[in-house]
Amino acid sequence: MTNTIERDLTQKLEKNHLEASSTEKEAADIIKEQANEAFKNSDYGKAIELYTKAIQIHPDAILYSNRSFAYLRRGWYDYALIDAKKALEYDLNYIKAYYRRASAYMALGKYNSALCDYEYVIKACPNDKDATTKYEECKKAVTRIDFEKANAVDESTESAVNQIDLSSMTIEPDYDGPHLNVNGHVTKEFMSTLLPYLENQKILHKKYAYQIILQTLSLLKSLPTLVEITVPNKHKFTICGDIHGQYYDLLNIFKLNGLPSEENLYLFNGDFVDRGSFSIECVLTLFSFKLLYPNHFFLARGNHESMTMNQMYGFEGEVKAKYTAQMFQLFTEVFNYLPLAHCINKKILVIHGGLFSKDNVTLKDICAIDRVRQSPDEGLMGELLWSDPQPHNGRSKSKRGLGIQFGPDVTERFLKLNNLEYIVRSHEVKQQGYDMAHNKKCITVFSAPRYCDTMTNKGAFLTITGDDITPKFTSYAAVPHPAARPMTYAN
CATH class of the missing domain: 1.25.40.10 (Tetratricopeptide repeat domain)
Known part of the structure; x- marks a missing residue:
């Protein structure tokens, strides 16, 4: 029973x-x-x-x-x-x-x-x-x-610069694009012609492209890993996040916010290339403005300014399709010299990814990073390029596989130690193009709207003035572009 x-x-x-x-x-x-x-x-x-x-x-x-x-x-x-x-x-x-x-x-x-x-x-x-x-x-x-x-050899003997012979490159009579001046320098007139020329899907002459890249390399070599920026009172300063090869949205930023000038300062915070199919147009435009306004236009390195990312997400394929494999080698070398951080008026730190796996990191430590290399998987450089904020205190393993996730307490301690007001970073898609986390002390700005032609996000840029560092945001929708799908050149 x-x-x-x-x-x-x-x-x-x-x-x-x-x-x-x-x-x-x-x-x-x-x-x-x-x-x-x-x-x-x-x-x-x-x-x-x-x-x-x-x-x-x-x-x-x-x-x-x-x-x-x-x-x-x-x-x-x-x-x-x-x-x-x-x-x-x-x-x-x-x-x-x-x-x-x-x-x-x-x-x-x-x-x-x-x-x-x-x-x-x-x-x-x-x-x-x-x-x-x-x-x-x-x-x-x-x-x-x-x-x-x-076939690895000492990198010091492999500079792509030594392989380039500008004297052998002639400008064909039927070339109808912009010309550098007689000294090979970028001018305002050159830029006024370059932007619409690239917008019409035309290719800047190879010789001029090489000259711009080589001059940018020389300029970047003179810069520290952390660049100090002083914004004068009443002067506007604009911070843009990831562009990711979306050239027509880059042009829209200049339409909305004005062209770069000595009175209209810009900082582009990394990830100029990859994913979008107009990366070469983006990077040549940004490099040209850097040459025209070296003390008023700033460029930072993102996690996609690296050889591995470029090989996977399209930039290598695009450079080879529009120019040469040799030019991609040169870009890889130039990207290694991009600064990793910018400090504005000693109050705002701008970095691409985020903060670190340990406390007590100072601006002096950032400045001492050996940046002239590919991004490592760990250490200050890798974390600076790859990390993301999280809403809760403490640190966690990264959702990306590189860098870390850091909480509001980590941000607060870092700011206090370095006497900063807030940090600005990019690296993450945000629905309105920006986000204010960690008690508004960790700001994300992302400038590629309708990312990869699949997301529904807006893009945004952030503006301050020298006498008012309260961030002001401008969000914008994507603009039409020629029929080239994202990742066209990706492996």
Whole structure:
């Protein structure tokens, strides 16, 4: 009798559990469909939020894999990797999870790990053309890296400058574009012709492009890692964030806010290139303004001013398509000399990414960073270029796989130690183009609206004056551009 009662009770509990589980799955599926719709509309933040709710109700491989995909679209590669691995814990045979994990590994530069996952995918799905293409791309990357390691030599002997012979480059009679003056210098007249010329999808003559890049290299070599800027009273100073090859939106900034001049100062805070398909137009314009106004126009390095990022996200391919492979080598060298930080009126620190994994970092420490190299995976330079703020106190592992996440307490201690009012950084898409976090002491400005032609964000720039450092923001929508999709030149 007792055994019968226990058996009946067990069966009843199992039935109730199955019914509850079924109800939970139905609820999770409803939220998943909402998340899928948000993803289709390129609202990846909303999609992540909804996938998370569904996972909390009834986790499974599909939900983790879908959220991994949304993280990939946001550029949060470490989070994407974690979710892809989690999906495989729920279903070791779920092919899409291997694909997501491979994509995350690729974005993090872990090509050998990515290659193993892509091999698994194409064996399971031999007719999947996209997977086969990704596998071949990854295989090429592994081969290239192995070749570069095998043929590595002392960087000091490899300057691209020594390979360039300007005297052999002639200006053809039918060239109808802007000309540098007789001394090879950028002038206001040159800039007034250059901007509309590039806007009409024409290519600046190779000789002039090389001259601009070489002169910029020489100028950047004379600058410290942390540049001190003094903005006079009543003078406007504008800080712009990521441009990412969106040349027509760059022109719109100048239309809205005025062209750079000795009275209209600008700082562009890194990530001039990659993703957008007009990166060469952006960087040549910015370099030219730097040459024209060396003490009133400022450029900082972002995490995308690096060889690895440029090889993956389009700049290398674009330079090779519009100019030469040699020019890309030169750009890589120039990017190494871009300053990492700017301090305005001793009160505002402008850096691309964020703060550090340890306290007691001073402006003097930043100034002492050896910046003339590719961005390392750790240390002050890597954290400065890659880190992001988080809403809660303390520090956390980065969602990107590089740098850290830092809280309002970290910001407060850094500002107090260095006698600063606030920091300005970029590096992250924001819906209105800007964000004020950490009690308005950590400001993000992002200047690429409708990022990658898929996001719904606006762009923004920030303005202050020498006698009033209270930030004022201007948001703007994307403007039309020629029919060249983002990542056209990307590997």
